[in-house]
Amino acid sequence: MENGIPVKVDVRTRQIQSGEKNDYSQKFDGRLSIKNQTLYLRYDESSEARVTFKVCEDDVYLSRKSGQMRLKLHFNENVKFETSYLTPYGAVELRCETDCFKFDYDRKVQSGSLTIDYRLFTGDEILGEYKIRLQFAA
Known part of the structure; x- marks a missing residue:
């Protein structure tokens, strides 16, 4: 991997x-x-x-690339986001609804944590509920 500092991710x-x-x-x-x-x-x-997490002030973006599969999710507690999950068999239209997210970062020791709870839908059908608990440290 290029750029940045090495961290351990849990x-x-x-x-x-x-x-x-x-x-x-x-x-x-x-x-x-x-x-x-x-x-x-x-x-x-x-x-x-x-996997890439991009953390901005009020938003978190998750991008996952694996072979021919591509998924991009956008997390914000106040907005429902439409996206496409690209697979070798075609695109699946998804809607992401964030129930909560919290991000903590200590610049001095280059460590932090990310908590995201969200739901994915296709049309009006719920695909699942998901909880991410991520910690990282240099």
Whole structure:
């Protein structure tokens, strides 16, 4: 990975889909960079899957690229965002509704945490509820 400083990233997620709960926890080596008051946190989930969090004042953007699949989500507690999930079989139209997000960052020690709770819909149908708990430290 290019640019920024190396950080350790601890990601914990919970998915609730069709009443079924799945928890996921993983640690990654990542990179942290700041450009024009915007923080970027990047890590590779695998040799093909790259994840980027872009944190602005009131918004968080998540981009995940894996092979031919592309997903971009935009989190803001006051706005519903429409997006497309690009797959090898075509695009799936999604709507992201953020229930809450919180970001803490300590510049002195280059560490922080990100909490995001959101729901994804296709049309009026809920695909799932998701919780992200991410911590990073240099």
